[in-house]
Amino acid sequence: xxxxxxxxxxxEIQGNEIDSLLxxxxxxxxxxxxxxxxxxxxxxxxxxxxxxxxxxxxxMAAIDKEPTQLSGFVATKESLGQNTSPSExxxxxxxxxxxxxxxxxxFNGDSIKAGNNLVLVKSDIPEDIIIAHHASTSxxxxxxxxxxx
Amino acid sequence: xxSLKVVSKSTEVYNAxxxxxxxxxxxxxxxxxxxxxxxxxxxxxxxxxxxxxxxGILVEKYQLKLNRLISRMVRDQSEIxxxxxxxxxxxxxAINNFRGDSxxxxxxxxxxxxxxxxxxxxLGRRPKAMDAVDIEEIENFQDAQDLRSxxxxxxxxxxxxxxxxxxxxxxxxxxxxxxxxxxxxxxxHSYEEIAEMxxxxxxxxxxxxFRARDAIAEKLKPLIEETNKRx
Numbered sequence: 539x540x541x542x543x544x545x546x547x548x549x550e551i552q553g554n555e556i557d558s559l560l561x562x563x564x565x566x567x568x569x570x571x572x573x574x575x576x577x578x579x580x581x582x583x584x585x586x587x588x589x590x591x592x593x594x595x596x597x598m599a600a601i602d603k604e605p606t607q608l609s610g611f612v613a614t615k616e617s618l619g620q621n622t623s624p625s626e627x628x629x630x631x632x633x634x635x636x637x638x639x640x641x642x643x644x645f646n647g648d649s650i651k652a653g654n655n656l657v658l659v660k661s662d663i664p665e666d667i668i669i670a671h672h673a674s675t676s677x678x679x680x681x682x683x684x685x686x687x
Numbered sequence: 688x689x690s691l692k693v694v695s696k697s698t699e700v701y702n703a704x705x706x707x708x709x710x711x712x713x714x715x716x717x718x719x720x721x722x723x724x725x726x727x728x729x730x731x732x733x734x735x736x737x738x739x740x741x742x743g744i745l746v747e748k749y750q751l752k753l754n755r756l757i758s759r760m761v762r763d764q765s766e767i768x769x770x771x772x773x774x775x776x777x778x779x780x781a782i783n784n785f786r787g788d789s790x791x792x793x794x795x796x797x798x799x800x801x802x803x804x805x806x807x808x809x810l811g812r813r814p815k816a817m818d819a820v821d822i823e824e825i826e827n828f829q830d831a832q833d834l835r836s837x838x839x840x841x842x843x844x845x846x847x848x849x850x851x852x853x854x855x856x857x858x859x860x861x862x863x864x865x866x867x868x869x870x871x872x873x874x875x876h877s878y879e880e881i882a883e884m885x886x887x888x889x890x891x892x893x894x895x896x897f898r899a900r901d902a903i904a905e906k907l908k909p910l911i912e913e914t915n916k917r918x
Contacts, residue, residue: 540897540901541893541894541897544893544896544897544900544901545878545893545897546726546744548871548878548896549721549722549723549726550722550877550878550893551726553725553726553729556726556729556730556733556741560733560738560740560741560744563740565740566739566740566743566744567743569740569743569744569747570743570744570746570747572904573744573747573748574747575900575904575907575911576900576904577747577751578849578853578907578911579853579872579900579903579904579907580872582849582850582852582853582854583853583854583857583872583873584872584873585850587846588845588846588849588850589751589754591768592750592751593750593754593768593771593772594743594746594747594750596768596772597746597750597771597772597775597776598739598743598746600772600775600776601739601742601743601746601775601776601779602739604776604779604780606737606739607734607735607737607779607780607782607783608735608736608737
């Protein structure tokens, strides 16, 4: 594990190695401790002044009290390209296709029925019957105007 | 083994005005992102998905650098530590807003500078030093030497002891470990460059550098324990 941490410290680690490094829980403090030690060695060898306190533990104690940040994740174009395969969209596409087919079937069924009724009225019913029908329906003025006799 | 290399998919096209645009399009496609930035981006994405350990690595990577940056604006070490801590908490709370348009450390340093500025204003002090700190300086900011911790004879002695122990341990390493370690730590070469210089695979370089660090850390362990007890 420490060889990976050493590579991480040098920014020479591979992406999948970061995943495996962080795959186990409660490993964070071990990683930070190793990096702290490598930082001290690096500073000493380069003649830099060493810090009196390492603040990481204090900062992480405060971060642990914070709610975990999950919402509002913004995926970059790069991350979408790298992490999302086309197969993840298939169930959504299949659902839309199924809804489209059902909608189309219902729509076509209705229009076929309406078309048949229209043909029946025009061709099969004599005109005098239609006129008589109109005269007796509620749209006739006599229906609405009532006289006392 | 190759190091992590990510190539930006963004394309920048510059069109000169009043000239045939087809003739002067400068396509900067495939601009490489530094391995450091790519690794940080990966850690940020993990933190955005709720991995606090990933954020902890970013804290470990940058707390000292941020400390050194803030020390250019604020003198008191305890105030600096408070500002650094506040900056990381603010960064964590806003981590979902980080889109990767800039390097993580540029974003973090901006938060740090603003936190320091607000701190100084709240104390009625004029934040003078940060006027000189512009974005370019932040981008190029490397570990400054002027870590303004209050030096006492004890801390100076400890520093000297640690430096001497590390140097002695490094000198006592087998030649191939010492060479790989120094090429990395003192000359700042990449693993790939070191592999070419030493005529060995990158995996071997990686292993040698780790073994060198491990050996030095073993020698340093008693001293660190003693330091922690004293400090």
